[in-house]
Amino acid sequence: MKILITGGTGLIGRALCKLLAEHQITVLSRQPETVTEKCGAGVAAFASLDEWQPDMVFDVVINLAGEPIADKGWSAKRRQALLDSRVALTWMLVGKINAASVKPAVFLSGSAIGYYGNQQDKLLNESSAAGQDFAARLCLDWEQAALQVQGVRVCLLRTGLVLSSEGGILAKMRLPLGMGVRFGSGKQYMSWIHIKDYTQIVLRLIFDEQLGGPVNMTAPNPVSNEDFTRTLVEVQHGLLSFTSPAFLLKLMLGERASLLLEGQRVLPEKVLATGYTFRYPELAAALSSLLAG
Ligand SMILES: NC(=O)c1ccc[n+]([C@@H]2O[C@H](COP(=O)([O-])OP(=O)(O)OC[C@H]3O[C@@H](n4cnc5c(N)ncnc54)[C@H](OP(=O)(O)O)[C@@H]3O)[C@@H](O)[C@H]2O)c1
Structure with missing residues (x-):
């Protein structure tokens, strides 16, 4: 198979490249010289996408590119960069797919569970309504752009918190001496997924022609932030967890604090309906596998 991956140098993209190594992969990157190393x-x-000539054939297109959402404050300029790197790039990609003389069999395009906004402890599935905040609108626009592709099966990857030993949320939440930090009340839900399940589900989405539309990319057992922190401390045999008060996070991070203080309790209904068996349905085993040694 010939596969094009935007954002292929990122956390998820690198894991996919490893899993799909027997195929012919092309990665779109702003630093193309680093692609073979990564x-x-x-x-x-x-x-640049200009390199995709209409007579080039890709069987699968996976769209993961995007400026990191949590790393910097959401100034007007930053919001535009977050939008452009996802929505504008997706429009360009869709234009290329629609212009291709032979269309891909499937287009997997990024999104996030931030699509649902803050819905406290309400259980959410793929039919649940979108939220209203900036992250939700970003996901909505990103998805709408992807859906403009014509005559190609589309899956929208509503991605949860991806747990990996190579970076992402775990690298940010791990503290020295196995300490843990709870955010605000700790009651907000964290819908996580082990990177190995994520990549296996992507494989299923590539090959299962029945699957399309939004797909929640999360494990079946989301937990509260309090439980996540406690489990992280236990797995590392750490001794202490403390609380970062909501007002302090809001003072330090502004609107971006919503990423820590709010959450979504998401169920992967579509994936479960396919009969997929999660390798890591429970958080403790997922964390143990990633933090061992
Ligand atoms: N990891 C998670 O927990 C998680 C959760 C929810 C949603 N997601 C979404 O899923 C996608 C993949 O996640 P990830 O964790 O693999 O992300 P990542 O590690 O941050 O990688 C994203 C990739 O996007 C490319 N990129 C960054 N800024 C860009 C820009 N301004 N223009 C074009 N490309 C740009 C980069 O590739 P180059 O530097 O090579 O150009 C980078 O390797 C992202 O869009 C992310 O928002 C991830």
């Missing part, structure tokens, strides 16, 4: 020796690079 993604594997056989992986080709595009510096």
Whole structure:
């Protein structure tokens, strides 16, 4: 198979390149010279989507590119960069797919469970309504752009908190001496997924022609932030967890604090309906596998 991955140098993209290494992969990257080092020796690079000529064939297109949402404050300029790197790039990609003489069989396009906004402890599935905040609107626009592709199966990857030993949320939440930090009340839900389940589900989405539309990419057992922190401390045999008060997080992070203080309790209904068996349905086992040693 020939596969194009935007954002293939990122946390999820690198894991996918490893899993799909037997296929012919091309990664779109702003630093094409780093692609073989990050993604594997056989992986080709595009510096720009202009390199995709209409007679080039990709069987699968996976769209993961996007400026990191949590790393910097959401100034007007930053919001635009978050939008452009996802929504504008997706529009360009859709234009390329629609212009291709042979269309891909499937287009997997990024989104996030932030789509649902803050819905406290309400159980959410793929039919649940979108939220109203900035992150939700970003996901909505990102999804709408992807859905403009014509005559191609589309899956929208509503991605939860991806747990990996290579970076992402775990690298941010791990503290020295196995300490843990709870955010605000700790009652907000964290819908997480182990990277191995994530990549296996992507494989299923590629090959199962019945699957399309939004797909919640989360494990079946979301937990509260309090439980997540407690489990993280226990798994590391740490001794202490403390609370970062909501007012302090809001003072330090502004609107971005919502990423820590609010959450979504998401169920992967579509994935479960396919009969997929999660390797890591429970948080403690997922964390143990990633933090061992
Ligand atoms: N990891 C998670 O827990 C999680 C949760 C929810 C949603 N997501 C979404 O899923 C996608 C993949 O996640 P990830 O964790 O693998 O992300 P990541 O590690 O931050 O990688 C994203 C990739 O996007 C590319 N990128 C960054 N800024 C860009 C820009 N301004 N223009 C074009 N490309 C840009 C980068 O590739 P180059 O530097 O090579 O260009 C980077 O490797 C992201 O869009 C993310 O928002 C992730």
